[in-house]
Amino acid sequence: MRIDDLNRQNRDFAWEDAEPARPLPARPFPFIWGLVREKFAGRMTLLLLAVVIGQGIEAFEPYALKAVVDALTGETGGGDTQIHGLGVFGWFVLLLAIWLGSMGMYRVHQIIDVYTSPSIRALAQKRMFSWLLGHSPRYFQDNFAGKLGQKIKQGANAVLGVIEILTWDVVRVLVLLAVALVLLWTASPLFSAVLAVWMVVYVAMSAWLARHCFTLSEKMSDAVSSSSGRIIDAITNADLIRGFARTAFERRFLGHYLNDERFHSRRLRWFLVAVRVFQMLSIIALLGVLVWVAIARTLAGGMSVGEFTLVFTLAFQISNTVWHLSDRLLSFFEELGTLSEALDLVSAPHEITDTTGAPALRVQAGGIELREVHFSFADGTRVFNGLNLTIRPGEKVGLVGRSGAGKSTLVKLLRRQYDPQYGRVLIDGQDIAHVTLESLNQAIAEVPQQPGVFHRTVGENIAYGRPDAGLEEVRAAARQAHADEFIMKRPTGYDTVVGEQGVKLSGGERQRVAIARALLKDSRILILDEATSALDSESEHLIQEALWNLMEGRTVLAIAHRLSTITGMDRILYLEGGKVVEEGSHSELLAMGGRYAQLWHRQSGGFLAAAE
Structure with a gap:
């Protein structure tokens, strides 16, 4: 794709990504509810209506069968052939209408879903990705890049899985049970009472089991993420593994994580076996009681064959629907655990944020100033203890010193990848802690x-x-x-x-x-962080002029280990222990005969000659 075509496409779809990143709920259901309520309330309402109407129609199938059986019994046994004003064929036509109506509503549900589920998944990914990009460098240092990307994809797919089970399987069961209570009441209030008691016991036990199942699912998801991260890390460093002949070690190393994943998977699956045993026994108990009572009452003459058909068919319809839901239980808790683990990882609060109402940074000259900057890493390692530094607009400054002296940390403070514990970093007199990060990075x-x-x-x-x-x-x-x-x-x-x-x-x-x-x-400010380290001699010659053109008219901060690359800088700062111990031009520092001069005499080569 050509650049102009890409820019045109970006403009066409810019409206989708105009909204800023927003904090993510740390738990699955608030996250899902937020997506649905904000963007998809109308379509989700139509989806639910399609399921409710479709299942509501289908739930009357046993009643139509009852009427057909009673009509047939009357036709063959001399009874009333016009049950509620309809004959055998009238009730049969109604039964066909029930089948057609329920299936039609389910197809309507699928059509609406075509325009709903892909959009929900895309929005979930955008929300998680937008928030992820706002984390500090420390966050990305602590997490595998592959694992983060995988969690966004898995979390978005899990959103759809949870929504589908809740809005399809669960709703169908609830509608069926509600209609069944009414229809069974027409046969005998006893049947409704049995179903109502069973529902209360079943739901209470299922809720208690679900809490434990969710905990096990989270642990399994975490184990899967850990093993996936190790696999991605090994693949990324495949050349390193091969070069050090460590293939067997990496297999054993990964084996520990895969064994942990297997252990947690087995625990979850064994628990789900126990859950399904409970559900199976519960369903058999319901079927047994309803059908036994129906047989007894029919034999005693208290129910017609049609009413027996109603009870029998409803009981099996309930058992099949509830059993299907129990089969979906493993998927539900796996999806819920996956989404929960993804949100735990991605939704962590941002370490570095814009202050409320922060203005954009306005850079005209490009002057930089650090005032009494104190900074230590999270592990307590101190880097700066009251650093003061002024870089004039348009000045080209080189930073040198041993590893750990604070060169890269100083640049990260200027980029606000870290915030100092005390002190201020200013650009053109503006405290970068009080301007937007976007405008700072743009400058x-x-x-x-x-x-x-x-x-x-x-x-x-x-x-x-x-x-x-x-x-x-x-x-x-x-x-x-x-x-x-x-x-x-x-x-x-x-x-x-x-x-x-x-x-x-x-x-x-x-x-x-x-x-x-x-x-x-x-941009007015330029940072060169060992920008010539990857260049061979021919490339050095080719881009020497390019680098000086790039630096022309800009404030430049250049980190260098090869001192010859910065000999043409206006000023060179030698850092040691987080302090500027020497500063001056290349010639001035050599004349001092100090640390810089000692380092210079141990080196040779380079490509940035001193500007004359």
Whole structure:
């Protein structure tokens, strides 16, 4: 798909995704109810009406059979042949109408469902996905990416499973039991009393069993998620496993999680066997009592053969419908457990949020200031203890120092991927904690050490910096980044799909795509996080000018381990223990003969020559 076509499609369907992310209920039923009430109340009402009417009509089938039998008995035995004004064939026609009416309403239900269930599933996925993207980097570090994606898909499918069982199987049973109480009363109040007592006992026991079943289902779902996450992790690192000859170890390692999944699955299934035994005995008891009493009363002359047919047919209709519901019980609690586990994972409160009524960040000059910033990680590791730093608009600043000195953490604080425990981070005098995250991210372009690349076309990946850009603008940015040449060598050019994580591109090509994307975004503040680490000598030469073009007129913060890549910066900061221990230009720091000079003398090479 070409870039212009993609942009046109995005505009056509933009209305679907205009609403902001909203907090998700942590429990299944509030989540489902929220979706239905907000968007699908009308269609769900029609679905329920179709089921109620269809089952209500079908429930009168035993009564029509009773009338047919009584009419036949009268016809053959000399009784009244016009039962309630209808003859045998009249009641038979009514029986046909009942069959046709009930089946017709069920087809109406299916037609309405065509325009309901897919939309509910899509909305459930959008809601979970939107909330998921708002989590902090710490959240994604703590969870498998594959597991998160799987939970969104499974959770949305589980929503449909739960709705279907509740609005189809459960409603059919309730309607049938309600009609059966009335019809059995016409034969004898005793039959209605037996059914009513059975219903109370059955529902109470089923509710008690359901609570325990739900707990077991959640545990099984969690075990399935854990094993799935381990499988995805192993597949992602298949080359690493092969390279270290650890295939047998990974099989054993996964085996522990699969055994745990098997254990919890067995516990749930054994419990459901016990549940079904209870249901089977309950249904047999109901059938036995109703049919036994009906036989006794018919033999005693207290009931007609037609009334016996009514009781007998209703009893079996109830047993079949309730038994079908019991068969669906395993699916119901599996779906409920899956949705519950997905919501537990996805619906966690966001760690970093916009303040109420936060305005958009307005960046004109691009000045950056950190005032008395204190920051420690969740495990208590302290990084900054009162850091003060000012970066002038348009200044190019390099950050160097040993691993753990705080370079990447400083960048993450600027991007508000972390919030400091104390202190302020300002851009053009505006506290970034009090502006919208969307506007903050829009104001900053970044070329990371390992650039993110989508499994999409190379053109789409570049245009991600500015979605409204046309193909010619994308190509212009690619030419500046010296990416256009290798892209056009591909048979499909900018429509070349780059593969998962850009596997079809070399490291240098991915880096140039990232630079083109940053050029197209055209933000006032630029972050370079070891942006040249993946480049070979030829690629270094190709994009040297591109990087300087990218930095021109922007405030730049560059992290570097190879010092030669930042020798042309206006100022270089040497961090150690979360403090700036040395600062100055490259030549000034060398003249000091301190830590930077010592590090410089141990290194050589690089591609960013000092700007003259």
